[in-house]
Amino acid sequence: MSKDIAMGRALAARNRLNLFDDPRWEERFEVLIRLTQRTQLIQSLTGTDVRPQRLKDAVDRRVAAMGRDIARPRGIGQSYTAKGFLSKLVDKYDAAYLVNLHYGANGPGAASQAETNLGAALDKRIEVYLQYRSALYENPDDARVSFETYVVLIDGVRNRVVDVHTCQECSSRFVWTLASNVRPTCPVCAIHQQSIESSRRKLAELLGRKPTENCYSLRSAS
Ligand SMILES: [Zn+2]
Numbered sequence: 001m002s003k004d005i006a007m008g009r010a011l012a013a014r015n016r017l018n019l020f021d022d023p024r025w026e027e028r029f030e031v032l033i034r035l036t037q038r039t040q041l042i043q044s045l046t047g048t049d050v051r052p053q054r055l056k057d058a059v060d061r062r063v064a065a066m067g068r069d070i071a072r073p074r075g076i077g078q079s080y081t082a083k084g085f086l087s088k089l090v091d092k093y094d095a096a097y098l099v100n101l102h103y104g105a106n107g108p109g110a111a112s113q114a115e116t117n118l119g120a121a122l123d124k125r126i127e128v129y130l131q132y133r134s135a136l137y138e139n140p141d142d143a144r145v146s147f148e149t150y151v152v153l154i155d156g157v158r159n160r161v162v163d164v165h166t167c168q169e170c171s172s173r174f175v176w177t178l179a180s181n182v183r184p185t186c187p188v189c190a191i192h193q194q195s196i197e198s199s200r201r202k203l204a205e206l207l208g209r210k211p212t213e214n215c216y217s218l219r220s221a222s
Pocket of ligand 1: 168169171172186189190
C-alpha cells in the first residue's frame with residue numbers, strides 16, 4: 001500500500017514537468033489543448049520538437065486532469081482543397097465571421113500576412129477563435145467551425161488557395177476556395193435573406209395565409 005502511494009507521488013511529480021522551457025508557451029499549451037488535441041496541429045502551431053508520443057501523453061494527462069474527455073480526431077487532418085471543406089452555407093457564414101475577425105478592416109493584406117512569430121500567430125488564432133465561439137454560441141461545443149478548420153482556412157488564405165471576397169451588399173468578407181466551381185456568393189447575405197424569408201413564412205403560417213395573400217390584403221386595405 002505504502003509502495004503504491006510512493007509510486008503515485010513519483011508519477012505525480014513527473015507529471016508536473018513542463019513541456020516547454022518558456023512559461024508563456026506552457027500557458028499557450030494549456031489553452032490550446034482545450035481547442036484541439038490533434039498532435040500534428042499542436043506541433044505545427046507551437047513548433048515544438050517534442051516527440052509525438054511524449055506530446056500525446058502530455059496532452060492526455062492534462063486533458064484528464066481538467067476532467068475532460070480526450071477527443072483526438074482521427075485521420076490526417078483537414079484540407080482546404082477537400083470538396084467538403086466549409087461546403088455548407090451555415091459553415092461559410094461562420095467562416096466569414098472568423099475571417100472578418102481575423103483580418104479586421106484592412107483585410108488580408110501584406111502586413112497581416114507577415115506572421116513570422118509563432119507565439120504571436122498562435123495567440124491571435126486562439127483569441128479570434130474564442131471570440132467567435134462566445135459571440136455566436138451559448139454552448140461552446142455547438143460551434144460549427146472547429147479550431148482546426150479555422151487554422152486550416154487561414155493557411156489556405158495565406159497560400160492563396162482560398163480567396164477572400166468583399167460583399168458589395170453588406171461589406172462582409174467571405175471566403176471561397178479556388179477549387180470550387182460555384183460562383184462566389186456572400187453567405188452572410190444568403191443567411192439573412194433566408195431568415196427574413198423564414199420569419200415571413202412563420203408569420204404567414206400564424207395568420208393562416210400565404211405570404212402573397214397577406215401582402216395582397218394589406219395592399220387592398222390601404
Ligand atoms: Zn453580403
